[in-house]
Amino acid sequence: MAMITADNRGLRLAVRYAVLILIAAIFVFPLVFMLMSSFKPDQQLLRDTSSFAAFLPIGDISLENYFDAFKRAPVGLFIFNSVLVTGVTVLLTLLVCSAAAFAFVFIDWRGRELVLTAILATLIVPFETIAIPLLLIASKLPWFGLDGLTFGWLNSYQVQIVPFIADGLTIFLFVQYFKDLPGELIEAARVEGATWGQVYRRVVMPLAGPVLATAAILKFLVMYNQYLWPLMVVQQEGYRPVMVGLQYFFQLNRAWGEIMAYLSLITLPVLAFYLVLQRAFIASIASTGVKG
Amino acid sequence: MRRDPMHPRAREVTMASKFTRSNRIGWLMAGPAAFLIAVFVVLPFIFAVGLSFTNQRLISPNPTQFVGLANYEQLLGLGLLTLEPERDAAGQLARDDAGAPKYPALRGYTRNNPDYPQFAGMREWFSFQQGDSRTYVLARDVVFMKAIVNTFVFVLVVAPVQAGLALVLALLINQRLRGINLFRAIYFMPVVVSIVVVSLLWRFIYDGNSGLLNNLLGALSFGAFPKVDWLGNPSTALGAIIAMSIWQAVGFHMVIWLSGLQTISPTLYEAAAIEGSSRWQVFRYVTWPGLRNTAVLILIVITMQAFALFSQIDVMTGGGPLDSTQTVVFQAVERGYGKQDISGGSTISVILFVIVLSISLLQRWLTREKN
Numbered sequence: 001m002a003m004i005t006a007d008n009r010g011l012r013l014a015v016r017y018a019v020l021i022l023i024a025a026i027f028v029f030p031l032v033f034m035l036m037s038s039f040k041p042d043q044q045l046l047r048d049t050s051s052f053a054a055f056l057p058i059g060d061i062s063l064e065n066y067f068d069a070f071k072r073a074p075v076g077l078f079i080f081n082s083v084l085v086t087g088v089t090v091l092l093t094l095l096v097c098s099a100a101a102f103a104f105v106f107i108d109w110r111g112r113e114l115v116l117t118a119i120l121a122t123l124i125v126p127f128e129t130i131a132i133p134l135l136l137i138a139s140k141l142p143w144f145g146l147d148g149l150t151f152g153w154l155n156s157y158q159v160q161i162v163p164f165i166a167d168g169l170t171i172f173l174f175v176q177y178f179k180d181l182p183g184e185l186i187e188a189a190r191v192e193g194a195t196w197g198q199v200y201r202r203v204v205m206p207l208a209g210p211v212l213a214t215a216a217i218l219k220f221l222v223m224y225n226q227y228l229w230p231l232m233v234v235q236q237e238g239y240r241p242v243m244v245g246l247q248y249f250f251q252l253n254r255a256w257g258e259i260m261a262y263l264s265l266i267t268l269p270v271l272a273f274y275l276v277l278q279r280a281f282i283a284s285i286a287s288t289g290v291k292g
Numbered sequence: 293m294r295r296d297p298m299h300p301r302a303r304e305v306t307m308a309s310k311f312t313r314s315n316r317i318g319w320l321m322a323g324p325a326a327f328l329i330a331v332f333v334v335l336p337f338i339f340a341v342g343l344s345f346t347n348q349r350l351i352s353p354n355p356t357q358f359v360g361l362a363n364y365e366q367l368l369g370l371g372l373l374t375l376e377p378e379r380d381a382a383g384q385l386a387r388d389d390a391g392a393p394k395y396p397a398l399r400g401y402t403r404n405n406p407d408y409p410q411f412a413g414m415r416e417w418f419s420f421q422q423g424d425s426r427t428y429v430l431a432r433d434v435v436f437m438k439a440i441v442n443t444f445v446f447v448l449v450v451a452p453v454q455a456g457l458a459l460v461l462a463l464l465i466n467q468r469l470r471g472i473n474l475f476r477a478i479y480f481m482p483v484v485v486s487i488v489v490v491s492l493l494w495r496f497i498y499d500g501n502s503g504l505l506n507n508l509l510g511a512l513s514f515g516a517f518p519k520v521d522w523l524g525n526p527s528t529a530l531g532a533i534i535a536m537s538i539w540q541a542v543g544f545h546m547v548i549w550l551s552g553l554q555t556i557s558p559t560l561y562e563a564a565a566i567e568g569s570s571r572w573q574v575f576r577y578v579t580w581p582g583l584r585n586t587a588v589l590i591l592i593v594i595t596m597q598a599f600a601l602f603s604q605i606d607v608m609t610g611g612g613p614l615d616s617t618q619t620v621v622f623q624a625v626e627r628g629y630g631k632q633d634i635s636g637g638s639t640i641s642v643i644l645f646v647i648v649l650s651i652s653l654l655q656r657w658l659t660r661e662k663n
Contacts, residue, residue, distance in 0.1 A: 016469065023461070024478045027543070030493045031481065033504065049502045100325035109318025115326050122333045124652065128600040128621045129645040132628030132637035133339035134332065139350060166328035187312075196317045225486040227603050228621075232629045243488045256496075263489050274484045278477045281484065285544060286551035 029055065034267070038065055038260035045257055065261035072258060074237060075265065078245035082266075085160045085241060086223040092165045093219050094212055100166070101174030102200050106186050116175070123168040128228070134163060135232050155236045164223065170215045173287065177211035178204065214284035217277070224270065242266045337645075344639040350632035363639040369432030371411050373401060376425050385424070395426050402430065436640070439611075439618035442530055446537075446619065447598040447651075454538045455545060455590050459583075462549035463575075476550075480543035487540060491607035494536045498522035498608075523609055526616035533604050533617060541597070545590050552586030553579070588659045592652050599648050620644050 032055045037045045039061045048054045069075055103109065104116045138159050139152040153159040181204065189199050205212075227243045234240050246262060274281050344363050348356045377393035378386040386394045402411045414430035417437050421427075431437045465476045482490060497504045500521030509517040522532040556579065564574045602621040605611060611618040611626075620640060628637020 013469075016467070020464065020469075020472075020475045023464070024475055026539070027479055027481055029504075030490070030497060031485070033496070034489075034493055046502050049496070049499075049504055050507050054504065096324050096328065100322040103318045103321035106312060107314055107318040107321070108312045109315045109322075112318060112322070115322060118334070119326065119329055122329060124596075124649065125333060125337055125645065126596055126600050126648060128602060128624070129641040129648070130333060130336035130340060132624055132634060132641050133336040133343055135629060136343070136348070136350060136634050137331075137336055137339065162328070163332040166325040166332075168329070168333075171325060190312070196314065196321070200321070221484060225488070227486070227488050227606075228625065231606075232625070243486055246488060246492070259492070263492060267485055267489050270484055271481065274481070275477065278473075278480075282476065282480060282547050285480075285483070285547045288548070 031267075031271070034260055035264050037257065038264045039063070040065075040257055042255060042257050045260070065255075065257040066265065068255070069258040069261045069265070072255075073245065073262075075245070075262060077238070078240055078242045079266065081157075081239060082224060082241040082243075085157060085226075086220060088157075089161045089164050089223050090216050090219045092161070093167070093170055094215060096166050097170040097215065098174050098205065098208065098212070099200065101171050101178055102204060104171075104175055105178040106183075106199070106204070107196065119168050119171055121168075123172065131228060131232070138163070138233055154233050155239055157239060159233045160226070160230055160239070160241065163229075164219075167219075169288065170219065173211055173215050173218075174208075177208065181207060210283075213280050214287050217281055217284045218288070340638040340641045340645070343635050344642045346635050348635040348638075350634050359635075363635055364643075365432065366636070367433050367436050367639060367643065369414065370417075370437075371414050371430040372427060373398070373408075373411060373430055374422070374425050374427045393424065393426075398428060398430075435615050435618055436620075436623055438615045439620050439623045442616070442618055443599060443601060443620045445530065446534060446601055447595055449534050450538060450598045451591060451594045454542055454594055455587070457538065458542045458545035458590070459549050461542065461546040462553055463579075465546065465550060466553050476546075479546060482540045483543045485540070487603045488607055490536065490540050491604045494532075495523065495608055498532050498536075500524055524613055526614045529609055529613060529617050533608060537598075537601070537604060541594075545594065548590055548593075549583070549586060552583045556582035584659075588655070591659070592655055595651055595655065596648055599644060599651075620647075 036055055036057050037048075039057060040048065041060055041062075041064070044059050048059070053059070100119075104112060139154055141153045141159075185203055186199055189203050194202070225243060226241060230241050230244045234244060243266075246266070345358060345360060346356050347359050347362075375395045377395055380386050388394050398416055401408045402414050405411070411430055414432050415434050417429045417431040417434050419426055419428040461479055465472060465479065500506070500519060503522070505522065506517075506519045510519070520528060522528050560578045560582070561574065564578050569577070600621055601619045602625065605617050605619055605622045606625075609617045611622055621644065624637045624640035624644065627633045627640065
């Protein structure tokens with residue numbers, strides 16, 4: 001075995017970091033390019049792609065593209081729509097799925113096993129395989145869609161929210177978490193005369209912080225990044241979310257700087273949110289994997 | 293224990309006692325979720341199967357009719373036709389200007405030929421030579437056939453490559469180094485960015501003129517590498533989309549591998565170190581066996597995600613050039629939404645579901661515990 005001298009230990013460390021940094025560069029360069037380009041006028045933006053300047057904030061730097069993007073399309077409205085749809089869905093998902101998981105884990109009721117099995121079986125049905133018939137159902141649903149211009153629920157907020165409130169994965173995550181809570185706590189509360197509603201609100205939910213964070217983050221990512229579904233069910237500008245607005249924005253004009261400004265605007269808040277809560281984000285992805 | 297949606301361990305969690313029994317409260321709390329999943333997942337799934345046997349459209353003045361297997365035949369219909377080369381009066385092969393044998397026009401068989409009703413309306417998918425004769429594979433819907441092939445190519449490349457790269461990254465990140473969490477955070481970053489945003493950005497990278505990739509390759513080869521229109525060329529478009537898709541999602545699976553790595557007991561590594569095992573031996577006999585369940589999970593998840601390929605296609609190529617990036621879901625949307633042909637789109641959805649289900653059952657069977 002070769003002697004490990006201080007020198008070659010230092011060299012090995014340097015090589016390791018060099019590899020890690022090179023890979024990091026591969027993962028960040030498109031995002032750096034996006035942000036830097038958003039500050040540049042179109043001509044310079046295209047010229048800069050031929051050199052390293054593409055990744056540097058140099059030349060004629062301004063926020064012009066951002067102002068122009070807001071003038072060109074109702075960007076504020078698209079962002080509002082996405083935030084509303086995402087926020088409401090996440091809250092309702094946490095409520096509905098945690099309540100269901102509570103019933104599956106702590107309460108003994110007729111049909112419980114059958115219903116849980118059926119719900120977990122839906123995990124093998126990819127959304128893409130039900131999207132088309134769901135479009136037909138959404139176009140026929142009654143209530144709310146009464147403006148006379150559209151069919152059923154098409155072009156509305158509820159068509160973007162209601163189908164996604166309950167999902168098998170979130171229920172699965174809550175069930176897994178609740179199973180690990182000490183059952184004696186719940187029985188003790190029941191012996192003392194607490195109602196099921198009280199046990200849910202005062203005993204179980206205060207202990208559910210980690211799984212609430214996990215479920216909220218996963219649902220947030222899915223909802224904010226929705227594309228296929230709103231593409232099909234929202235044609236009116238008024239209800240359009242950011243990702244579909246983007247495609248429309250792209251077809252409206254080929255002003256690259258403005259497109260980059262729009263991309264930065266809808267991406268950077270999420271990235272900032274991620275970087276602040278990175279441990280929680282990564283833990284939530286990990287918990288969909290090995291557990292149970 | 294790996295996550296296994298098909299075998300919920302519902303029975304284990306029973307804590308049946310007089311304090312936990314309540315049909316009314318149970319249904320009250322689980323009811324909303326059960327109802328929503330029934331209406332928005334189970335019902336559309338049943339609809340997809342039912343509608344695939346009809347001619348349902350999104351909006352139509354005519355009543356919906358039962359059409360049997362016509363939709364499936366329309367999508368999957370295939371025919372084989374072997375043609376002998378044309379010969380002149382003396383029995384010599386008739387040759388075209390380039391010297392290749394000439395064959396009768398396919399049109400004569402696929403249009404109004406009462407002797408070959410089964411080929412009516414079909415088009416050539418591909419053909420191959422066998423001696424003098426030429427065999428044509430005809431398809432009723434050539435674009436859908438290409439979509440199926442492209443989707444399988446995508447899955448067969450993405451599943452192993454993405455899983456493999458994710459494992460390499462996970463092993464790199466699993467080192468004890470100062471600042472390693474920063475690198476983990478960066479590698480994971482593309483996962484939180486929308487695939488739609490990523491697809492638009494990569495259109496810039498793949499651009500034929502001022503694209504970053506062409507400029508990089510040009511600089512590395514001192515201008516010797518010719519510029520390629522990566523998305524506009526039928527032979528590179530699908531590959532370009534594959535590379536981008538792996539770039540975007542590899543961090544997701546890196547994290548799942550990592551959590552698998554962290555379940556392996558450190559004492560196993562200590563034992564291996566005492567026995568003087570090489571790095572490869574440690575990986576082969578300690579790490580890899582400990583990752584078995586994780587590997588199965590990752591393979592199934594990537595496969596399911598890869599079959600659903602849609603957004604990248606919609607934003608980057610729209611299925612082109614020359615249908616080289618058509619996919620099954622893109623076809624389902626084009627029909628069901630674009631042409632408002634709900635029954636055609638539903639039929640594609642059912643075909644997709646059958647494919648995904650068979651593959652995940654096959655994967656489960658191939659990776660089952662052998663004892």
